[in-house]
Amino acid sequence: MTRITERQLARNIVSQIIDSRRNVNKLSENISSGLQVHNPGDSINAGTISQLHQSIEKVDGFSNRITGAQSYLAFQEDILSQASDLLIRANEIAEQAANETVSAATRAQMSAEVFQIRDHLVSLANSTYLGRYVFGGNDEDDPPYDASTYTNPSSGSASQRYVYDTDAGSTSTKSVYLTDTLQIRLNTPGSQMFNNAVQGLERLGRAMAGYETLPASGSPDGTGAAYTFPAQYTTQTQAIKGALDQLNTARESDIMQERVDLAGRQRRIDTAKSLLSVTKESAQNSLDSYQSTDMVSAATDLSQAQTSLQASLTLSSRVLDMSIIDFL
């Protein structure tokens, strides 16, 4: 450079001061917002930052769903546990009644308790959770077990019958995505879990009360004549034993199987839950490393920038002050 004119000096000084101020501004904003990346143009990693935000938001969504699912499944487990206890009691009664030392009249008296157990079981099967029936498949508005009758007797607790709802949807299930890949079935149709229990209790109760239930195996069709005593006493005993078998199947296969399956699903949910919290934490850490301001270094940078601005201002006032006019 051979000549320096006032215009050049002024231009350079102003440009430097503007740059210093811009720097101070940007650092202040980064510190006060805690973020060094606000918009895509602030970082080369904009796409990655966007992706990390999406992951974290999704995980938050999943967490709510998981809590809901856990409560729902816990409720079902509780019901099944109570059902299981009822069937154990029914088993005890049946074993007693099957004994050939017990008379037909005594059996008839004991049948009352069996029918009470059956009624209690049906009310468990007809449980609602937040106003909706849990064990009716997708048919949440109707009770799964509807009341019906046996032809013999025409009245009394032995004529009371419960049949699983046959409306469409009563055997369907619903699933929910608890994570991107984990789909959990939330319900099981009541027919799978309770039919044997309900029918077994009805067969037991009716047999003990002195009535046959037809057909001999499979779902009752509502018919069955009264036993004649003493001739059909042994038939009665056979019928009681048959019902006992059915009740064992109900407890040890149907309900137990469902409880095992429930426990399995609950475990999967717990695993998913802890994996999700790990995922969220690592995503949050990555995001912080890209996007959050390192307060310590930002504060240091800001203090340096302010010093530099101060120096620019001081220097420029000195430089602009010097002129040949003062010396002539």
Added chain:
Amino acid sequence: MANYGAKILNIATRSLSAQQAVIANTSNNIANANTPGYSRRVVDLETAQERQVGGSGIQIGNGVTVSGVRRIADDYIEKLLQTALGRESSSTLQNDFLGRVDKLFSLTGSTSTISTNLTSFFTALNDLSANPSNIELRKNVLETAGDLVNSISTTYNEIANLQDEANSRITTEVETINDLTSQIAQLNSNITTLERAGGTASDDRDRRSQLLEQLSQKLSFQTVEASDGAVNIYLPNGFSLVAGASNYELETSTSPSFGATPPQSLSGGVLSYIVYDYSGGAGTQHLDLTQFIKDGEGSLGALLKLRGYNDPSNTSAFQADGVLVEVASRIESLSRDLLTRFNTAYLGPDEDSGTAGFQPSALDLNGNTPAVYGLFDFTYSGAKDVNSNGIPDDLAAISVGNFSSRLSVAFSDPRRFAAARDVNATGGATTLVSGDAGNLLGNGTATLGLIQLQGTSATFTTGSFSFSGTYEELYNETVTHVSGAKRSAQSRSELDSDSALAIQNQRDEISAVSLDEEFASLIKYQKAYQASAKMIKVADDMLTTIIGLL
């Protein structure tokens, strides 16, 4: 005897005049030290022509004379400066506009963006699948769908508005350009006239330089100085803006003679073309200058680059180029996918393959099937299912400019959300089981089908944009695209500003007034003036002595 006495007086007098001239020039320089566009003047002194005195063959010299006043300016640096200013103006404007696009895709996580609303929408769908009859959850699905639609159309409309803003600024810039070229042509005429008579029209040249700088901040051009002093200005394709004392005015036109129905803009309006009408009378004959100006620098170049150029034979706004159209295309491709692929999934599979035509298998709480554009709808007064096939695949046949600004949620009653799927196979054909609204309550199968779409890859296309991926990947690609464009505009802007600064300093090094220099020169010539005045006194004494002898 030779008479040197007169010579002494003459030389001294001439010297006084010459030194005064330089001091006057210095005074002018000092006064104009801060005048924008002023180039310092330098007075050229040379020895006055010699004449022999009295035939004696002795030549002494005839003193000093002012041969001229020169303007110190380097034409080459001036041209460099014009280019640099053009670049700076262009990249600053692009950086500003891109900054505004940047803000639409905030990464702070605390503002509502398309991405946050997409995530909320799918979360709401997921929550609903666990409990499909819950009215609160259904309302939530509709609300999040509404938020998504809002953020899409707001983002799109912001970008469309930016394009419109750039478009309207073009008209203003063209008017300014015409004003500048007209002034330059006038100055050309002045300079030519003045310089023909001899001398330099320094003030006019300074003013013309300044106007050229202002013009260079608008658009790119080349200049050629003719031998008569006029500067002729050409666009890069050779079109003459200024030739001597005439200037040729540019116009903007939305219905140029070379394009019957130019395509719409992103907002459904029209884009202007920069033209020159050479018909000179009845009718118009337009020459399209838009592309050439767009390829150059300056604010007009920047506005055209941002806004994009759409060939008049195109039919869609998305066939234009430029970053605004690129980003808008991505958003439009999302809207179109929601209207087609998402809506198709919402209808569910054909529930009766035995009957001709498509019958949706999705059902709402009232037992009804959805309309063709069942969940996401668009404002349009004509027929939407153009091919009447019951499937939402008709967008290409519907002539609207864009769907993003017309997007809406089809209904507001939460019972109408079709979460259930009820398909019953009988023999070869599937038939819908009519019926009991109760069994629809717990059925969320259709919703599960929708949720799958979040992780499914699809192809998104609009105009020349095409991308395969999920919704989230599409959004992230858009963010990356905007990030790249903004960051390169930012760094170009900083570079160009620094470059313009450096060249301005270079120009000032040559042409600007240095007060130190002028004051030093002032002292020098003041002393010379005092010395010359002393010479007159000496000559006067000599004459007095001679007269005293008489």
